[in-house]
Amino acid sequence: MGSFPNVILILALGVLQAVEGSMIQLNDNGYDGIVIAINPNVPEDEKLIQKAKEKVAEASTFLFHATSRRAYFRNVSILIPMTWTSKPGYLTPTLESYEHVRFVSSAHKFSHPFLKGIFLLIHLTPNFVLDDNWLIYGPRGKVFVHEWPCYITSLNTIEATRCSKDNTGVNRVLKCSIKSCAIRLCKINRQTGMYETKCQFIPEKSQNAKVSIMFMQSLDSVTEFCTAKTHNPDAPNLQNKMCDQRSMWEVIMDSEDFRNTSLRAGVNSPPSPTFSLLKAKEHVVCLVLDKSGSMSVNNRLSNLVEAAELYLIQIVEIGSWVGMVTFDSDVITQSNRSISGSEIVLLTDGEDNEISTRFEEVKQSGAVIHTIALGPDAARELEKLSLMTGGYRVTPKENMTDLIDAFSRITSRSGDLSQKAIQLESKSVMLNSKEWINGTVTVDSTVGNDTFFVITWTESVPRICHQDPKGKEYRNADFSINKLNSKAAHLRIPDTAEAGNWIYRLQNEHSLQTLTLTVTTRAKSPTVLPVIATVHVNQSTGHFPSPMIVHVQVSQGFLPVLGAKVTAIIETGHGSQETLALWDNGAGADTVKNDGIHSGYFRSYQENGRYSLKVLVQARNNTARLSMRSPQSCAMYVPGYVNHGEIVLNSPRPEVKDKEMEVKIEDFSRVTSGDSFIIPGVPSGPLPGKFPPAKITDLKAKSQADHILLSICFFPADHYKIRMSGNSMQLRDHFDKATQVNTSGLMPKEANFKETFEFKPETLKIQNGTKVYIAIQAVDNANLTSDISNIARARREYYPSLSSYTINVATIIVAVVGAAAIIHIF
Incomplete structure (x- = not known):
């Protein structure tokens, strides 16, 4: 697995929807809690800070007008790495961390300067922040606002769909090399009536249309989102599929932030954002552990000791400052030192009726609190402590494996993946006397540093037989038994663990007991990013x-x-x-x-x-x-413009x-x-049939002569309802009144089973150019129905006349940065 260049992490517009644990809040039309974070591996460059400020301020003004004066960016923090030089104006971060970053700049090896993110991330290359050559995508602030609604839908919403139809231009196929571009007219697929895949829309440089920011934010005239009046509900894109064919403005206004937000009256421009420069400090964490009488039940306390030790030697980031406090009733503060920016790991198994009275004090402390609720009687308010401070919340069982898993969850928040503890195995098995547990642990080449094998038992030490990929064996004598807890043994692999399959065999030499195995490691190298699961x-x-x-x-x-x-x-x-x-x-x-x-x-x-x-x-x-x-960009690459009848092309985008x-x-x-x-709210006794089948979201349709072929990924159901219409909106809003399809030949399948279903419309005449819209509902044996599926479209073959191929531009010009341009038409 190859190495990856350094990256810069940026949160610009991030998570304007209500994300669990998000620090970003919309109050009185202003967004607070926005974080811009610079990755620790990025070389020091103050231009990044200044440019980030400029672009966020630009984006704030554009967002204010695009949302009809409903939102702007008020308070923005810039998180600066520890590796950068300290300066007098830098403050200490409190709850801000790389965990809360939602916009991420990716490495320059990507072909797009900003990319549709996954898991609430948007990637921005350093070049996009610093290099004006990327202005072909439009002003950076405008691009940021374009990216923001992708958070509302978590989708790429542009997919070559023109909005509105008032945007004028031409459709062409471009074939470009380094020094030349060939341009030809687009062909139409006779099976679908659609333009060929490589056809691109080249807009007129001068437009009057104001929409849509989600289509071509680079056009000067575009300042608004599509509304119900201008949106194309029939476009075959992901937004229509997942958002029930609603326009972007409808989706935005239905989001939690905007549902009850009114416009800011009497103001034409928003206040300038306030920026805070925060320099990350050394990692400080304190374990606050319950040792009350109830912790003696089910070996909770001894298991806690082992799990906490494992956290200290394997999980916590190397170079951290760690403290430990135990309590049996109250925790008494004996120091006036600030805990702002520190982390607290709170583990308890008991009730505490006074936690809620300390919420405001916790908020003001500036500490991040991770909570481990052990057992069914742990205080119900624990999760709120984590939610309000951005910490993790874990509820393990009372055995050793789950406790170790819980502590393993609380990993590095510094943004440096080379310091992140990675768990490879976690297994717990109850064995009779002389029984074996056998298995393999795969150590891949992205990890292997600081590798630990930990074995625990409930009665007596088992027989241990380990073997690395080269055949070297590790037995009981190679393991160190914990002096504080005689029911655990560790094996630390020196240097870097051998890549490949490690074989383990454990034999219970006692009566019935439970054996556990946990394996943790870290990245092999700072320059090779590990495979991670989030x-x-x-x-x-x-x-x-x-x-x-x-x-x-x-x-x-x-x-x-x-x-x-x-x-x-x-x-x-x-x-x-x-x-x-x-x-x-x-x-x-x-x-x-x-x-x-x-x-x-x-x-x-x-x-x-x-x-x-x-x-x-x-x-x-x-x-x-x-x-x-x-990762596919949420912002559209514009190949060029038609300017006064001439096609002027931008630099071609690299293809893979x-x-x-x-x-x-x-x-x-x-x-x-x-x-x-x-x-909450789960009734006692047998549960009633209150769970309808899942919504089908991947329905596809195509026309074959006088039949329609459907492709479906099934979910458990008793039977299915399929209906069709010549109007997609009528099918969506009045599904039960649409024409029903005979589904007697469609048999329910197991979950995630792909199947095709062919039928002949009995009441609808299929002709050239006819469009048919189809949707499906799953029905279970309690007659509960799923939501209506995405609406699929089938179109009968369309044979265009040659007169549809026309060209109305007199001259074609190509602008290629740093190279001469040659063009021909074919």
């Missing part, structure tokens, strides 16, 4: 019977890793466990296929209270691939050949924990 749930508190959505991003740097098997293990406070397969197939809870984000709905609620989340990621048998395709799109990578494994969540 977990996210859509909300901290669910609402029965609505499902929770679990997302897991598997990536190396900013590139998606494909082909891995991802499984979520969700457990209640009383030990009831559910295994959930997560998919990256663009269906159901998953928005985009093959973007490295695996998603799934969780609705198997067993009880009220906390649910813990653990994720296993495995790539076996050479199935993993690294997607080399740059298909064979370079994906690269096979070696096998790997990752284990990670997600934040716990709370589900």
